[in-house]
Amino acid sequence: xAAEEVSGNIVDTQSRGRENDIGTLDEPVYVTIKRDLxxxxxxxxxxxxxxxxKALLHDWDLWGPLLLCLLLxxxxxxxGHGSNEEPTIxxxxxxxxxxxxxxxxxxxxxxxxGKVSFFQSVCTLGYCLLPLTLAVLLSRLLLTLPVPPSxxxxxxxxxxxxxxxxxVWGSLGFLSEYLPANRKALVIxxxxxxxxxxSCLILAQNDSLI
Amino acid sequence: xxNQEEVLLAFGDEGSPSQRAIKHPIALFFHVLFRSLALVxxxxxxxxxxxxxxxxFIAIILLLALDFWVVKNVTGRLxxxxxxxxxxxEDGTSVWQFESKQAPSSNVESVVFWVSLFAFPVLWxxxxxxxxxxxxxxxxxxxxxxxxxxxxNVIxxxxCRKDAGTKIRAMAGQFIxxxxxxxxxxxxxxxxxxxxxx
Numbered sequence: 001x002a003a004e005e006v007s008g009n010i011v012d013t014q015s016r017g018r019e020n021d022i023g024t025l026d027e028p029v030y031v032t033i034k035r036d037l038x039x040x041x042x043x044x045x046x047x048x049x050x051x052x053x054k055a056l057l058h059d060w061d062l063w064g065p066l067l068l069c070l071l072l073x074x075x076x077x078x079x080g081h082g083s084n085e086e087p088t089i090x091x092x093x094x095x096x097x098x099x100x101x102x103x104x105x106x107x108x109x110x111x112x113x114g115k116v117s118f119f120q121s122v123c124t125l126g127y128c129l130l131p132l133t134l135a136v137l138l139s140r141l142l143l144t145l146p147v148p149p150s151x152x153x154x155x156x157x158x159x160x161x162x163x164x165x166x167x168v169w170g171s172l173g174f175l176s177e178y179l180p181a182n183r184k185a186l187v188i189x190x191x192x193x194x195x196x197x198x199s200c201l202i203l204a205q206n207d208s209l210i
Numbered sequence: 211x212x213n214q215e216e217v218l219l220a221f222g223d224e225g226s227p228s229q230r231a232i233k234h235p236i237a238l239f240f241h242v243l244f245r246s247l248a249l250v251x252x253x254x255x256x257x258x259x260x261x262x263x264x265x266x267f268i269a270i271i272l273l274l275a276l277d278f279w280v281v282k283n284v285t286g287r288l289x290x291x292x293x294x295x296x297x298x299x300e301d302g303t304s305v306w307q308f309e310s311k312q313a314p315s316s317n318v319e320s321v322v323f324w325v326s327l328f329a330f331p332v333l334w335x336x337x338x339x340x341x342x343x344x345x346x347x348x349x350x351x352x353x354x355x356x357x358x359x360x361x362x363n364v365i366x367x368x369x370c371r372k373d374a375g376t377k378i379r380a381m382a383g384q385f386i387x388x389x390x391x392x393x394x395x396x397x398x399x400x401x402x403x404x405x406x407x408x
Contacts, residue, residue, distance in 0.1 A: 025291065025293055025309050025310075025311050026287075029284055032283050036279070036283070058298070059297070059298075060298065063275070063279075066271070066275055070268055070272070073264075074264070074268065077264055090348075091263075091264040091267065091268075092264075092267070092348045092351060095351070096351070115301050117298045117303065117304045118304075119296075119298075119304070120298050
């Protein structure tokens with residue numbers, strides 16, 4: 001009797017042990033660094049060429065969202081000086097908007113029974129800020145050119161519009177297959193709103209970069 | 211301070227001299243470097259440097275992110291032989307995966323690892339409350355990020371440790387079971403041989 005019980009245990013632990021054995025405990029540190037850097041760059045590449053691969057969702061990381069959010073905040077900070085020298089767009093506003101917005105959009109998708117985990121969705125929404133970050137960089141560089149303001153505004157509007165389309169298209173390309181078919185619009189609308197709000201901030205930033 | 215030293219001594223006395231030595235000084239250094247720098251910069255940054263809030267904010271957040279990465283991916287496996295992963299399945303459910311090494315790790319290293327793992331999130335929680343009392347909403351964001359990033363490692367490693375514990379217990383059980391079985395079989399064969407001779 002006792003022997004049978006024990007043998008049952010042995011089989012159980014062995015199968016569990018093999019499943020967990022990934023074997024990265026003894027790898028050199030540079031292998032770890034190289035793997036993660038490669039993962040970040042691959043994800044950036046997939047965002048710029050959306051619809052190619054779903055790898056963005058399979059192993060998520062928050063490096064891309066963090067760095068893009070910091071860069072975006074830095075480039076948007078200090079727009080429109082108010083009466084008492086306080087900027088109307090503060091770095092912290094952008095930071096809270098990106099993370100809070102991504103969290104709200106994700107929770108909304110989950111409540112509508114989308115089969116996507118919290119960090120997967122935040123990762124996707126964050127990486128898809130890449131086109132908009134490039135747009136704010138381009139837009140602020142354009143502001144240094146000696147061209148009439150109205151012409152520059154139209155060019156910036158086009159750039160931000162294209163970037164907005166790119167971001168939304170990219171994120172939906174990654175997320176759409178995980179969303180419930182009959183409630184897709186209810187998830188897509190907040191995603192649109194999220195990127196649209198950031199686009200408005202980009203257009204509100206009128207200071208030239210240099 | 212003296213309390214901590216006592217713990218260190220107690221731990222050191224248990225093990226052999228090899229367990230008392232520090233085997234990974236660089237890992238130990240980086241394990242506490244980034245989180246200490248982040249904390250010091252948060253407390254003293256605005257007095258020491260004349261830099262703006264935004265620059266300090268970015269520096270601290272980047273330090274916290276670096277710390278998260280280093281503790282999760284490097285120092286955990288070198289100092290205590292543990293590593294945790296959070297994978298996502300096809301259906302969107304997240305799954306914890308753990309790796310653990312049975313090799314004896316240095317006691318000094320493991321004490322430093324666990325003490326710093328738990329102490330820093332506690333300090334960040336204290337700073338959330340001090341910022342709350344000062345109504346410094348923007349400054350409060352930093353300790354919140356600190357708690358989130360340091361806390362994630364606490365949860366990961368505590369779960370990993372528990373998982374490693376059950377694995378060791380299972381292995382011990384397996385070993386005892388095998389011994390029992392061996393004994394049962396050997397005694398059984400002995401009795402049969404005895405009956406044969408009789």
